[in-house]
Amino acid sequence: MMHGPVVAQSMTNGETIMASAEIVAPPERVFHALITDEVERWWGSCESYRIVDWTADLRVGGRWQVIARTIAGEDHPAGGEFLEIQAPRRIVQTRAYDWDHPTLGRRQTTVAYLLEPIAGGTRLTICHGGFAGLTDAAAEHAEDWGRVLGWLQAYVETGEPAA
Numbered sequence: 001m002m003h004g005p006v007v008a009q010s011m012t013n014g015e016t017i018m019a020s021a022e023i024v025a026p027p028e029r030v031f032h033a034l035i036t037d038e039v040e041r042w043w044g045s046c047e048s049y050r051i052v053d054w055t056a057d058l059r060v061g062g063r064w065q066v067i068a069r070t071i072a073g074e075d076h077p078a079g080g081e082f083l084e085i086q087a088p089r090r091i092v093q094t095r096a097y098d099w100d101h102p103t104l105g106r107r108q109t110t111v112a113y114l115l116e117p118i119a120g121g122t123r124l125t126i127c128h129g130g131f132a133g134l135t136d137a138a139a140e141h142a143e144d145w146g147r148v149l150g151w152l153q154a155y156v157e158t159g160e161p162a163a
Contacts, residue, residue: 013138016131019145021153022124040054042151045151061082079095107134
């Protein structure tokens with residue numbers, strides 16, 4: 001049984017990011033929040049950016065797209081392809097920005113989500129690879145994954161987006 005909130009953790013070796021959080025909700029609930037337009041309700045904060053548009057063809061080979069709107073009102077689109085979908089346990093997708101990200105550019109990376117049932121909820125582990133040679137981008141994205149998991153955890157557990 002989980003005792004109190006577990007803070008999301010993330011780290012990188014400069015090439016790959018690992019991030020993890022324990023969420024007090026079943027894997028099916030967490031999976032749905034990750035793979036549907038529900039991301040528009042929780043992904044982001046008033047201090048950084050918000051997801052304002054999510055579309056996805058939820059099948060292997062299907063494409064997904066998202067627009068993140070910064071607090072300055074700039075739209076930053078990104079997208080990719082689903083490589084694997086095993087509901088409610090695993091999602092693997094490519095990801096690339098459709099704009100020149102300051103540390104990553106438009107390089108395609110791969111994000112794998114693993115959802116494991118645990119007593120009282122779900123352990124969500126993210127493995128985000130493809131940063132070889134871009135240690136600054138890996139460090140920045142590792143920090144961001146920690147925030148993203150915190151937003152997801154708060155939303156799924158309370159039904160309200162993070163402040």
